[in-house]
Amino acid sequence: MWGMDVLSKGVRWRIGDGNGVSVYEDQWLPRPSTFKVCSPRWLPDRFSVSDLIDSPGKWNEPLIKRYFLLEEAELILSIPLSVHPKRDSVLWNFDRKGSFTVKSAYRVAISAMRSYEASCSSGSHHWWKKLWSLQLPNKIKIFCWRACHNILPTKNLLYRKGIIDSASCTFCAKGPETVDHALWGCKNVNAEWYQCPLFFDLHKLKINNFFKRVVWVGTVGNLECVTKFITTAWFVWNYRNQTLFGDKARNGRESWAKVGLFLSGVKVDESQAKVSTKPSPEIKSWSPPTIGTFKINVDVAMDWGKGRFGAGIIIIDNTGRILKAAALIFNGRVSVDIAKAKAIYEGLLLAEKSCLHPLVVESDSINIVRLCRGEIDSRRDVFNVINDIQILLARDNRTSISYISLICNRVAHEVARRAITLENSVYMIAHFPSWLQKLALSDVLCSVPLLE
Incomplete structure (x- = not known):
């Protein structure tokens, strides 16, 4: 009895297609401690979360902003949806992986x-x-x-x-x-x-x-x-x-x-003493892809004050030449994991639309990279984005995704940092600003790995 009470304080729905979750009755918002909607009940009681979804992967933003309090509307819109939705599932909110412990x-x-x-x-x-x-x-x-x-x-x-x-x-x-x-x-x-x-x-x-x-x-x-x-x-x-x-x-x-x-x-x-271990040597420079392969580097910058984040995407060939770049802006106070996953997804979409393949995708989030590879699992909301990434990766079995340290990801990081100063997203196809070209060139010139 006591255990069930504790369980109810941490269980909520992860939205898939939204068909099985009631807007007002169920626990589905990523907000402790009730996880329930607090806005006045202006919508019919029978409304399910699927009624708030406009199309796969997209919320009905006008409807949500009209019938929910501002803070709650922003919270709903920050929940990532999958372009290829699965059934709704239950997660445990107080664990990083969403699993009950x-x-x-x-x-x-x-x-x-x-x-x-x-x-x-x-x-x-x-x-x-x-x-x-x-x-x-x-x-x-x-x-x-x-x-x-x-x-x-x-x-x-x-x-x-x-x-x-x-x-x-x-x-x-x-x-x-x-x-x-x-x-x-x-x-x-x-x-x-x-x-x-x-x-x-x-x-x-x-x-x-x-x-x-x-x-x-x-x-x-x-x-x-x-x-x-x-x-x-x-x-x-x-x-x-x-x-x-x-x-x-x-x-x-x-x-x-x-x-x-x-x-x-x-x-x-x-009283156990902590044992310090000497870290392994870390590669301190970026390296270009092999001949016939294209590399995508992505990163994000968070603007917690304004409730949004910027994503930086760079696609480069084996000579270090920039082929595509994007500085994207997204609204919503999402977790860093969701933001990093979203940047990878947008990078893969940009490469697919440009018919660039095979690909090597690099991110400085080891957790997201392992999720994309299927090495670890997660029941959290980020899984919706991971699911879409895995579908894109599976379209070309030569495409891979790997971890890169932040210091080796500085070009994408700088693009993301500048993205959060923009009003709208910017896609760069043929012409690139001089600061971006210089930064990418310096990476190519220093592409021999340096070990510490």
């Missing part, structure tokens, strides 16, 4: 918990800040938060929700198994707590509330005491689950031995 789910859960605790009293808020600062894995801190809020799946909680028939403790049968009973009051956990080496006597503590007990430990002791107490409680809960579901007998001495090893392991992990 337990680690990213923990981050989402902790963020939600901190937001919740921020509304509590100042004293309670101060205590939660202490909890989040403890040098413990997120799973233990989340366990503590759930225990303090009485939402661990004890028999008492499951009984109240109508999931099981009895709330009675399985181990002692002396009353309902509440959070406090499972972690402290049951006689079967006494052995585990007697092994907990704190300088004060826990067993004389007459508090029947787990949250108050943790706060008391932090008041009487220090953060190390709280760490030991919470970790012991976590192991008590784990042993309870193993005994119930894994036929494992409880052993208090063994339990705290594991706690001690676990805590020492945490400290060891934190």
Whole structure:
């Protein structure tokens, strides 16, 4: 139940053809935390995202700007669409690849918990800040938060929700198994707590509330005491689950031995020294393509203030002569990955229209290059552009795409930098500005690789 709540905070749709996604009801905007449309419902409720698409790869911009708030309209228009759309699919928003991971789910859960605790009293808020600062894995801190809020799946909680028939403790049968009973009051956990080496006597503590007990430990002791107490409680809960579901007998001495090893392991992990490695030699110059092959270099420059980006495209032959160039401007606050992918796609389109092939495409984004090659996968919105790139690449099996360092990509970078100063995109076919010719010539003259 708790896990489903966390899942709902990070799942959204990646738009393909838009047929399966409701404009108003579904989570599809790349904007946490709801991912839903906030604009007034001026369109029919039955509208799907496909109704906002004019043609493959193109949003219906006039419609979107008319019926959505300005900020939301810009957000929708920044979502890349594929010219060859596939079905809509689900992605996990809080992972770089769009895939669900337990680690990213923990981050989402902790963020939600901190937001919740921020509304509590100042004293309670101060205590939660202490909890989040403890040098413990997120799973233990989340366990503590759930225990303090009485939402661990004890028999008492499951009984109240109508999931099981009895709330009675399985181990002692002396009353309902509440959070406090499972972690402290049951006689079967006494052995585990007697092994907990704190300088004060826990067993004389007459508090029947787990949250108050943790706060008391932090008041009487220090953060190390709280760490030991919470970790012991976590192991008590784990042993309870193993005994119930894994036929494992409880052993208090063994339990705290594991706690001690676990805590020492945490400290060891934190004190690991970082090992520095000497980087491999890096090629520091651009090189022309082989005879009969054309090279495309692309790069982008982001203008976050105006919410747009510029793309620089250069197509050169084996002599270093510029054949085509383009300084393109795109509106939308997109990710750098989407911008880099869009530049590659536009470069391939320009070469195809000019009947230039085979091609060597170079980009200074190793992530996008690997995606285009199919070496890695992504569920994120950038996949729509990658899909179109892969279709263009597949039209000529002699065409390849490779990574180039930024220092070797300076001509395309300079074109992109100048593009964001333009009002409209510029295509250069036969005549090129002198600064561009000089920059390209200097690359040709220095085309022998230099190693550092």
